[in-house]
Amino acid sequence: MRILVLGGTAWLGGAIATEAVERGHDVACLARGESGGVPAGARLMRADRDRPDACAEARGRWDAVFDVARQPGHVRGAVAALDAGRYLFVSTGNVYAETRTPHGDESLPLLPPLEGDRMASMGDYGPAKVACEAAVLGAFGDRALIAxxxxxxxxxxxSGRSGYWPWRFAHPTGDAVLVPDAPQRSTELIDVRDLAAWLVRCAEDGTAGVFDAVGLEVPLAEHLAAAGRAADSSAAVVAAPEGWLAAQGVVEWAGPRSLPLWLADPDWLGFTSRSGERARAAGLAHRPLDATLRDVLAWEETRPEHPHGAGLADEEERELRRLLAGA
Known part of the structure; x- marks a missing residue:
């Protein structure tokens, strides 16, 4: 197949291009090239998607186009300019207007689409992706896949979200690791390589439609246990009440001074417990969580700074454990 990856020099786009090359396809990546090189075996077409002629170099017929964009203008320009048999667009669970319902599926209502071509801030992320989806479906219909x-x-x-916990268990500040006392909170982590492999197979098979491409639902306690195994750690856990953590300014989910993957906000409980049944029926397969966490830990050990993106710094965790012990 002739495959065009819009991007391909950053994380997910690079994983898609790598998978496509490994499966024997003719792969081109259309990108500015500022995030790094393209995978070995792919070729780079330099272009800036902010320009109206961004797709000029990508002339000819493509069997499949992969797009991970978040700016509606970029997607509208691509679907209008490219001659493609299939268009596979990576969207997000943030498109849903209702994120409270556990085990929700693709039938839940969406947010209103963003008006205009560009996000003003990350607060526009969900609506922007809704607008991107609409552009793809409007142009390609039953030749489109939305993941x-x-x-x-x-x-x-x-982002540090998947790497913090195995890294923390590998580098505890003492003989224990501070965790939320929320063992049954859900986590759903999909390995970037599993997502990329599924998307490429969908292009090969002609799979179309809208799918929640999510990981398997795993309780937080089980996820933390897997992180400990990945780190071959003997550290125990010190569980802090959710309300106490919030009072100490510890952030849910991601970002500085956070405990990643922990989501206590009732408005978001469905976000980490999507059904995912339709994608699995279409062939989405998952490697064991332990394997993902072992591999992300190996990558984390190459990073110069910790935590990066998400988690508690050593001094923050020490102070919180001291305060908890005296509570």
């Missing part, structure tokens, strides 16, 4: 990804993790995860 509403959940939390993506694995080697290369610069």
């Amino acid at each position: 509403r990804a959940g939390l993506i993790g694995g080697p290369g995860d610069a």
Whole structure:
């Protein structure tokens, strides 16, 4: 197949291009080339998607186009300019207007689409992706695949969300690791390599439609146990009440001074417990969580700074454990 990856020099796009090359396809990546090189075996077409002629170099017929964009203008320009048999667009679970319902599926209502071509801030992320989806479906109809990804993790995860816990168990500040006392909170982590492999197979098979491409639902306690195994750690856990953590300014989910993957906000409980049944029926397969966490830990050990993107710094964790012990 002739495959065009819009991007291909960053994380997910690079994983898609790598998978496509490994499966014997003729792969080109259309990108500015500022995030790095393209995978070995692919070729780079330099272009800036902010320009109206961004797709000029990508002339000719493509069997499949992969797009991970978040700016509606970029997607509208691509679907209008490219001659493609199939268009596979990576969207997000943030498109849903209702994120409280556990085990929700693709039938839940969406947010209103963003008006205009560009996001003003990350607050526009969900509506922008809704607008991107609409552009793809409007142009390609039953030749389009929309993959509403959940939390993506694995080697290369610069957000720190999938890497913090195995790294923390590998580098505890004492004989224990501070965790939320929320063992049954859900996590759903999809390995970037599993998502990429599924997307390429869908292009090969002509799979179309809208899918929640999410990981398997795993309780937080089990996820933390897997992180400990990945780190071959003997550290125990010190569980802090959720309300106490919030009072100490510890952030849910991601970002500085956070405990990643922990989501206590009732408005978001469905976000980490999507059904995902339709994608699995279409062939989405998952490697064991332990394997993903072992591999992301190996990548984390190459990083110069910790935590990066998400988690508690050593001094923050020490102070919180001291305060908890005296509570």
